[in-house]
Amino acid sequence: MRKPLKTKMKIVGRTLISIVLLGILLSVISCAVNPVTGQQELMLLSEPDEIRLGRKTDVQIAQTYGIYDDPDLMAYIEGLGQRIARGSHRPHLSFEFKILDSPVVNAFAVPGGYIYVSRGILSYLNSEAELAGVIGHEIGHVAARHSAQQYSRAQLAQLGLGLGIVLSEDFRQYAGLAQFGVGMMFLRFSRDNERQADDLGVEYATKAGFDASQMAAFFSTLERLHPSSDQSGLPGWFSTHPNPPDRIRAVQRKSREWTRRLGARELQVNRNAYLRRIEGLVFGEDPRQGYVADQVFYHPGLRFQFPVPSDWKLNNTPAQVQMVSRRKDAAILFSVGKASSPGAAAREFVARADASVIRFDAIRVNDLPAQQVISDISSQQGTTRVMSWFISKDERVFVFHGFTSQAMFERYGSAFRATMGGFATLTDPKRINVRPDRIRIRATGSAGILKEVLRSLGVPDNKLKEMALLNGRDVGDWIAAHSLLKVVEKGREGQS
Numbered sequence: 001m002r003k004p005l006k007t008k009m010k011i012v013g014r015t016l017i018s019i020v021l022l023g024i025l026l027s028v029i030s031c032a033v034n035p036v037t038g039q040q041e042l043m044l045l046s047e048p049d050e051i052r053l054g055r056k057t058d059v060q061i062a063q064t065y066g067i068y069d070d071p072d073l074m075a076y077i078e079g080l081g082q083r084i085a086r087g088s089h090r091p092h093l094s095f096e097f098k099i100l101d102s103p104v105v106n107a108f109a110v111p112g113g114y115i116y117v118s119r120g121i122l123s124y125l126n127s128e129a130e131l132a133g134v135i136g137h138e139i140g141h142v143a144a145r146h147s148a149q150q151y152s153r154a155q156l157a158q159l160g161l162g163l164g165i166v167l168s169e170d171f172r173q174y175a176g177l178a179q180f181g182v183g184m185m186f187l188r189f190s191r192d193n194e195r196q197a198d199d200l201g202v203e204y205a206t207k208a209g210f211d212a213s214q215m216a217a218f219f220s221t222l223e224r225l226h227p228s229s230d231q232s233g234l235p236g237w238f239s240t241h242p243n244p245p246d247r248i249r250a251v252q253r254k255s256r257e258w259t260r261r262l263g264a265r266e267l268q269v270n271r272n273a274y275l276r277r278i279e280g281l282v283f284g285e286d287p288r289q290g291y292v293a294d295q296v297f298y299h300p301g302l303r304f305q306f307p308v309p310s311d312w313k314l315n316n317t318p319a320q321v322q323m324v325s326r327r328k329d330a331a332i333l334f335s336v337g338k339a340s341s342p343g344a345a346a347r348e349f350v351a352r353a354d355a356s357v358i359r360f361d362a363i364r365v366n367d368l369p370a371q372q373v374i375s376d377i378s379s380q381q382g383t384t385r386v387m388s389w390f391i392s393k394d395e396r397v398f399v400f401h402g403f404t405s406q407a408m409f410e411r412y413g414s415a416f417r418a419t420m421g422g423f424a425t426l427t428d429p430k431r432i433n434v435r436p437d438r439i440r441i442r443a444t445g446s447a448g449i450l451k452e453v454l455r456s457l458g459v460p461d462n463k464l465k466e467m468a469l470l471n472g473r474d475v476g477d478w479i480a481a482h483s484l485l486k487v488v489e490k491g492r493e494g495q496s
């Protein structure tokens with residue numbers, strides 16, 4: 001008698017468990033329907049998580065690469081981006097569009113709907129339709145949740161400076177090295193992801209009224225440009241977007257398809273309108289944010305200078321300047337601290353990095369009050385010796401950390417001291433009043449071969465090819481009368 005009852009209970013129990021499991025499973029699956037394909041996929045990141053992560057990453061990206069300061073251009077990109085995003089598969093997301101102050105030719109998206117275009121990519125685009133294609137492509141990555149998938153993968157790895165030096169987590173965090181994790185955002189998507197983003201970009205740009213086939217023109221520019229990376233460490237669109245020859249044809253085919261499907265007429269290219277928008281855009285590195293000349297790093301904005309060890313690689317980002325020895329066995333990080341005095345900054349460093357202090361001296365650097373700390377910082381993998389100088393100037397504390405292994409400290413100590421001890425106030429007006437190169441939009445007169453037209457606009461012979469590329473043309477192309485063309489106005493150092 002009991003047995004059947006027991007069995008019955010067992011069956012009821014089993015069914016209950018199955019129903020509960022099925023419920024959990026269903027709720028998981030319903031969260032993981034891809035917005036673009038409508039297919040189920042394994043996605044560990046919920047949409048609110050994705051938005052939260054995006055917001056966090058956005059702050060890091062702004063700190064690492066800097067936002068380009070031009071409210072009009074910013075509003076233009078934002079307006080165009082929103083218009084394209086409305087036609088996407090995730091129109092309910094609050095997309096944000098930003099211009100990064102980097103000369104690298106790149107655009108990318110992070111989870112949650114944050115889209116970035118560099119001023120570098122803006123200088124090489126030649127119409128609103130090309131820009132719409134690029135923005136549409138990045139919205140495509142977000143819509144299809146490629147970047148959310150990417151983020152899950154990125155979290156599995158940690159990117160450092162690539163140094164063979166052991167750094168404790170405390171020091172990493174203290175020195176701002178944790179932010180290098182954002183570098184993981186630039187890992188390549190799969191070729192299928194890229195193809196899908198191209199297709200979506202064409203779809204969204206066409207829906208917004210643009211001639212998406214223009215995107216192919218930009219692919220040709222990219223192919224001729226082959227940008228890889230600049231000193232800010234931001235990789236170019238070419239390196240994150242492999243460019244197989246069929247990509248151009250695929251975009252043209254998709255564009256015809258969507259034009260037909262939407263019955264779209266009079267699709268916009270808006271070449272001249274776009275060019276007028278980028279009049280005055282900073283081109284290439286902006287020396288006002290720091291530059292190296294004759295082995296010296298100059299910062300006109302903050303008015304300081306220091307020598308760079310010869311043969312070392314220097315990487316200037318908005319958050320810090322990194323210098324790495326040729327053998328990558330020593331590095332100097334330079335940044336601006338927030339503390340009230342060199343002594344306070346030094347004590348805060350010792351506490352936060354959990355450093356074992358070897359020396360702690362008040363010193364002067366070219367008449368500026370400073371604090372030197374030499375310390376060992378240990379992690380599970382070993383010990384790093386760090387020479388830190390905290391220098392007070394203009395109510396700011398400038399911070400150097402030179403680090404290497406204990407064994408190599410004797411060898412690199414003099415290089416650390418030479419750089420840190422060479423820190424001084426920048427007074428040379430020639431170095432202070434530098435101006436960046438800028439893009440200028442010029443109207444041509446009579447028709448002619450591009451090479452000749454550029455010459456007539458004052459472009460020197462050794463710059464003809466570069467200027468043709470900037471305009472998305474060949475030096476031998478025929479240019480109609482009264483066209484608009486980009487030229488680069490050279491920046492200058494001020495008079496000394």
Ligand SMILES: [Zn+2]
Nearest residue numbers: 141194197241
């Ligand atoms: Zn892409």
